[in-house]
Amino acid sequence: MSQQIGRQIYLKREDLNHTGAHKINNAIGQVLLAERLGKKRIIAETGAGQHGVATATVCALKGLECIVYMGEVDIQRQAPNVARMKMLGAKVIPAKSGSKTLKDATNEAIRDWINNPSDTHYVIGSVVGPHPYPDMVARFQSIISEEIRWQLKEKTGNELPTHVIACVGGGSNAAGAFYHFLNEPTVELIAVEAAGLGIHSGHSAATTTLGTPGVLHGSKSIVMQTPDGQVVEPHSISAGLDYPGIGPLHAHLFASGRGRFLSATDQEALKAAFNLTRLEGIIPALESAHALAGLEQVAFPENSKIVVCLSGRGDKDMDTYMKHMTEFD
Amino acid sequence: MSRIAALFNKSKSAQKKVLNVYCTAGYPALDSTLEVMGALQRNGADLIELGMPYSDPLADGEVIQQSGGIALENGMTIARLFDQLKDFRKVIEVPVVLMGYMNPVIQYGFENFCQKAAEIGIDGLILPDLPPLEFEVQYSSILKKHHLDFIFLVTPETTEARVRMLDKLSSGFLYAVSSSSTTGHEKDFSLVEKYLCRLQGYQLNNPILVGFGIKDKASFDQTTRYTDGAIIGSAYIKALDGQKDKTAIEAATKAFLKTVL
Numbered sequence: 079m080s081q082q083i084g085r086q087i088y089l090k091r092e093d094l095n096h097t098g099a100h101k102i103n104n105a106i107g108q109v110l111l112a113e114r115l116g117k118k119r120i121i122a123e124t125g126a127g128q129h130g131v132a133t134a135t136v137c138a139l140k141g142l143e144c145i146v147y148m149g150e151v152d153i154q155r156q157a158p159n160v161a162r163m164k165m166l167g168a169k170v171i172p173a174k175s176g177s178k179t180l181k182d183a184t185n186e187a188i189r190d191w192i193n194n195p196s197d198t199h200y201v202i203g204s205v206v207g208p209h210p211y212p213d214m215v216a217r218f219q220s221i222i223s224e225e226i227r228w229q230l231k232e233k234t235g236n237e238l239p240t241h242v243i244a245c246v247g248g249g250s251n252a253a254g255a256f257y258h259f260l261n262e263p264t265v266e267l268i269a270v271e272a273a274g275l276g277i278h279s280g281h282s283a284a285t286t287t288l289g290t291p292g293v294l295h296g297s298k299s300i301v302m303q304t305p306d307g308q309v310v311e312p313h314s315i316s317a318g319l320d321y322p323g324i325g326p327l328h329a330h331l332f333a334s335g336r337g338r339f340l341s342a343t344d345q346e347a348l349k350a351a352f353n354l355t356r357l358e359g360i361i362p363a364l365e366s367a368h369a370l371a372g373l374e375q376v377a378f379p380e381n382s383k384i385v386v387c388l389s390g391r392g393d394k395d396m397d398t399y400m401k402h403m404t405e406f407d
Numbered sequence: 408m409s410r411i412a413a414l415f416n417k418s419k420s421a422q423k424k425v426l427n428v429y430c431t432a433g434y435p436a437l438d439s440t441l442e443v444m445g446a447l448q449r450n451g452a453d454l455i456e457l458g459m460p461y462s463d464p465l466a467d468g469e470v471i472q473q474s475g476g477i478a479l480e481n482g483m484t485i486a487r488l489f490d491q492l493k494d495f496r497k498v499i500e501v502p503v504v505l506m507g508y509m510n511p512v513i514q515y516g517f518e519n520f521c522q523k524a525a526e527i528g529i530d531g532l533i534l535p536d537l538p539p540l541e542f543e544v545q546y547s548s549i550l551k552k553h554h555l556d557f558i559f560l561v562t563p564e565t566t567e568a569r570v571r572m573l574d575k576l577s578s579g580f581l582y583a584v585s586s587s588s589t590t591g592h593e594k595d596f597s598l599v600e601k602y603l604c605r606l607q608g609y610q611l612n613n614p615i616l617v618g619f620g621i622k623d624k625a626s627f628d629q630t631t632r633y634t635d636g637a638i639i640g641s642a643y644i645k646a647l648d649g650q651k652d653k654t655a656i657e658a659a660t661k662a663f664l665k666t667v668l
């Protein structure tokens with residue numbers, strides 16, 4: 079890939095984590111916290127199913143009851159992860175309102191939490207939700223940039239890349255990948271959102287382009303909404319990026335100009351996924367494929383040292399990939 | 408004196424419990440808002456909580472969610488609501504509080520919203536996703552300026568210190584959620600009684616209305632033994648049963664409130 083782009087590219091391999099994505103970093107932290115708080119029942123929302131699988135995995139290990147809310151559409155398109163959650167002993171409850179995706183699963187999880195506040199801990203899967211979730215999840219995910227620093231040092235003798243690029247759904251892998259570079263002004267932070275069928279197609283999840291300041295799921299950030307404040311149903315081929323908001327940290331990076339925000343369409347993400355697979359022998363998650371697609375949109379200066387956060391592996395997306403296989407042969 | 412304060416003064420001296428009924432603006436039909444409010448007033452509601460529909464109503468159970476979804480499909484917006492209500496004080500005398508969520512109110516403009524609401528004769532606001540800290544720092548002065556009451560919610564998990572803090576920030580009344588729950592859920596009444604007894608013992612500044620899960624005379628009488636009144640929501644929306652016709656709304660409201668009062 080470095081050869082293809084003509085720049086030094088490093089992949090941060092979160093896909094090699096147990097359960098196959100960065101989500102486990104946060105799930106372990108929060109379930110340990112829940113155990114410490116004496117909570118007996120764990121609930122979570124999930125989009126792609128990776129956060130659900132991660133939470134169900136830690137709950138299996140800890141012997142805790144686990145309930146995962148998942149949009150009906152996502153239950154269909156991420157079936158392998160639904161099966162994994164069930165095998166791990168979690169109960170998967172379909173969210174049937176709205177566009178039946180991540181936002182709606184989050185609504186149901188919050189309602190469950192309101193109804194069961196004393197025995198239940200809600201493990202939110204991204205840097206969204208009410209305080210202290212955005213902060214807490216970012217801290218648990220900050221291991222990503224901690225590792226980028228020492229691994230880069232080991233490989234290149236210098237722990238600072240010139241660019242870090244990551245996909246943004248709610249923004250947890252990006253927050254983790256950016257965290258220890260936030261105060262390093264030489265490191266450019268690049269976030270890639272899902273443009274769906276095209277930013278202005280009416281079927282998109284490119285929040286910073288399409289959104290305006292608003293309140294969603296307990297935090298003030300940028301939200302895709304109508305002029306009278308009703309949240310708009312997003313679209314992305316990738317269940318993990320199919321969300322009409324972003325974490326408040328990212329809204330700040332966007333507004334302050336510290337972060338650069340790009341977007342990749344469904345088609346560009348698919349192309350990038352097949353490209354990585356054939357070049358490197360790595361099948362990425364559809365979410366991570368958006369970060370890879372972002373690579374092609376930037377004219378990187380010579381001598382750039384670019385880290386791409388490969389947030390997860392693509393096993394869960396094989397159905398979608400198989401449908402598009404012939405387009406990329 | 409505010410309309411809400413006057414209501415509680417009157418009911419206290421008459422030793423009567425206040426009945427607050429929730430309805431959704433723009434439901435069952437876009438233009439039934441005022442008809443529903445009129446029917447409620449005629450048939451015994453002392454106070455009306457008017458819900459402003461929102462795409463993601465986190466504090467509401469299924470019945471109210473669905474009514475809000477229909478209202479949005481009907482084309483309900485805050486601007487439309489204010490238009491529907493511009494002369495409502497000519498026909499509605501009971502206090503009216505608006506219930507909704509922060510995002511649509513912020514998009515309308517918080518101060519504009521308060522000014523407009525006060526201008527047409529709204530008495531107070533309930534915004535369950537506005538945290539007390541933000542309220543205190545950014546919003547309470549705006550409400551005061553426009554003489555609007557603001558009502559916070561407490562639950563069985565709310566500690567005494569926090570109940571007292573929320574009581575201090577609230578005016579009009581305090582909304583006691585009968586169990587830690589979204590609207591429309593029922594819970595074991597003996598636990599509810601213990602909790603309401605505890606609240607009563609605090610001798611708070613504001614009257615207490617208990618809400619969520621109350622559906623008939625038995626549950627109304629039981630909960631109001633310890634409080635100044637109760638709020639009925641889902642059970643009434645269910646009783647309306649989506650009927651858009653004016654006479655059907657009147658009949659359903661009359662029949663329903665007979666089972667409560």
Ligand SMILES: Cc1ncc(COP(=O)(O)O)c(C=O)c1O
Binds near residue numbers: 129205246248317
């Ligand atoms: C592999 C992978 N990457 C990224 C995401 C998007 O989430 P976030 O933006 O919080 O990293 C998900 C969410 O499901 C995911 O599974």
